[in-house]
Amino acid sequence: MNTMQVSFGEKKDNAAQAEHAVKMSARDVKVFYGDNEALHGINMDILENEVIAFIGPSGCGKSTFLRCLNRMNDTIDTARVTGLVTLDGKDIYDRSLDVVQLRAQVGMVFQKPNPFPKSIFENIAYGPRLHGLVDNKRDLDEVVESSLRRAGLWDEVKDRLEAPGTGLSGGQQQRLCIARAIAVSPEVILMDEPCSALDPIATSIIEELIDELKGSYTIAIVTHNMQQAARVSDKTAFFHLGNLVELNDTREIFTNPQDSRTEDYITGRFG
Numbered sequence: 001m002n003t004m005q006v007s008f009g010e011k012k013d014n015a016a017q018a019e020h021a022v023k024m025s026a027r028d029v030k031v032f033y034g035d036n037e038a039l040h041g042i043n044m045d046i047l048e049n050e051v052i053a054f055i056g057p058s059g060c061g062k063s064t065f066l067r068c069l070n071r072m073n074d075t076i077d078t079a080r081v082t083g084l085v086t087l088d089g090k091d092i093y094d095r096s097l098d099v100v101q102l103r104a105q106v107g108m109v110f111q112k113p114n115p116f117p118k119s120i121f122e123n124i125a126y127g128p129r130l131h132g133l134v135d136n137k138r139d140l141d142e143v144v145e146s147s148l149r150r151a152g153l154w155d156e157v158k159d160r161l162e163a164p165g166t167g168l169s170g171g172q173q174q175r176l177c178i179a180r181a182i183a184v185s186p187e188v189i190l191m192d193e194p195c196s197a198l199d200p201i202a203t204s205i206i207e208e209l210i211d212e213l214k215g216s217y218t219i220a221i222v223t224h225n226m227q228q229a230a231r232v233s234d235k236t237a238f239f240h241l242g243n244l245v246e247l248n249d250t251r252e253i254f255t256n257p258q259d260s261r262t263e264d265y266i267t268g269r270f271g
């Protein structure tokens with residue numbers, strides 16, 4: 001088989017991976033946009049403190065599935081989700097669930113950095129205030145600093161916290177958005193092509209950050225860049241035409257895919 005040349009990030013051995021608990025799971029998840037069934041019954045377990053990459057050709061449903069994991073599809077009028085999605089075993093589509101709280105627990109970083117039109121400080125402070133996570137200004141300052149530090153941005157912005165977030169470079173804005181997600185103590189971070197608007201240097205900074213963050217968070221990332229999937233993820237899920245074709249250790253997916261559609265995709269025969 002003619003697989004592509006990719007370099008892999010350092011991964012834990014299988015014994016260590018086996019200890020990871022299931023953080024989120026999907027059972028027979030379908031998504032309809034009006035009458036169009038875009039996802040045809042996805043089953044997936046996402047393990048705690050792992051990075052899972054979603055890959056596949058354009059329009060195969062990667063972003064649609066990602067959005068099921070924190071109910072972002074609720075914001076699309078025509079979208080309807082069926083099946084079961086759980087976080088720590090609890091149904092996230094339960095009517096009694098607080099969606100604002102869910103989106104703090106399962107944070108999201110988008111393709112295009114989207115800081116609020118506010119200061120760098122306020123971009124981070126907004127969430128902890130909204131969720132009542134801080135009692136006073138000192139705690140708030142601490143959360144802002146620690147979130148910016150974790151996102152690897154503190155040193156670059158500590159002297160201009162009152163400057164607008166939108167004035168930062170694209171890569172800095174994306175790290176600001178990651179810091180904003182971190183500030184409300186998420187358990188899972190969803191990333192929808194977080195580097196596609198960034199140059200290679202900013203991309204590699206974000207990739208290093210993802211590697212550091214996975215010690216504390218579970219991360220699901222949609223990417224078109226297979227090299228990136230290989231570098232940052234422990235598991236890779238290959239989607240095709242609204243189906244989950246194959247999910248396995250990233251190394252297996254790229255060196256020994258079981259399904260011919262996966263092989264065709266990773267060898268560049270389609271997509």
Ligand SMILES: Nc1ncnc2c1ncn2[C@@H]1O[C@H](COP(=O)(O)OP(=O)(O)OP(=O)(O)O)[C@@H](O)[C@H]1O
Binds near residue numbers: 057
């Ligand atoms: N808001 C929407 N309204 C109607 N149809 C949609 C909407 N969003 C996605 N779709 C359709 O659902 C299917 C899956 O799209 P989705 O964006 O999830 O795929 P994707 O794999 O993330 O694609 P890409 O890699 O191009 O971002 C496509 O047929 C798409 O046209």
